[in-house]
Amino acid sequence: MRLYDLRYSARALAGAAGASRRPVPEAVRRSVDVHFWARADTRDRHVSTRAAIDERRERQRLRARVGVLRRLVDAPGAGVLALGAADRVDVPPARHRHGARWLA
Numbered sequence: 571m572r573l574y575d576l577r578y579s580a581r582a583l584a585g586a587a588g589a590s591r592r593p594v595p596e597a598v599r600r601s602v603d604v605h606f607w608a609r610a611d612t613r614d615r616h617v618s619t620r621a622a623i624d625e626r627r628e629r630q631r632l633r634a635r636v637g638v639l640r641r642l643v644d645a646p647g648a649g650v651l652a653l654g655a656a657d658r659v660d661v662p663p664a665r666h667r668h669g670a671r672w673l674a
Contacts, residue, residue, distance in 0.1 A: 573600045632664045 576595035586593035642655035 571602050571604050573602060574598070575600065628664050632661070635659065635661045 575598045577598045578593050578595055582593045582596060639656060639659045639661060642659060643651050643653060645655065646652050
């Protein structure tokens with residue numbers, strides 16, 4: 571497979587800076603060997619199955635992290651919340667269906 575792209579070379583950037591003008595991109599051709607076509611068969615359900623499993627796992631991780639956060643904040647009891655304890659728990663954002671998206 572051949573990919574064509576426009577890139578700024580170091581020489582073009584230096585020349586443009588010296589002449590006080592915008593740099594001109596140069597065409598770059600790259601060759602890539604592809605050994606796996608993920609979507610050669612459009613009826614293949616592998617991507618959707620993988621995405622569903624990944625989404626389920628991410629929801630479980632998010633639920634577990636938020637559960638830890640709730641237990642820490644609600645720990646003092648009697649209507650008092652320990653909001654300072656919330657800063658100790660890191661809850662990364664859920665990334666639903668992003669893990670298998672590169673196959674699509």
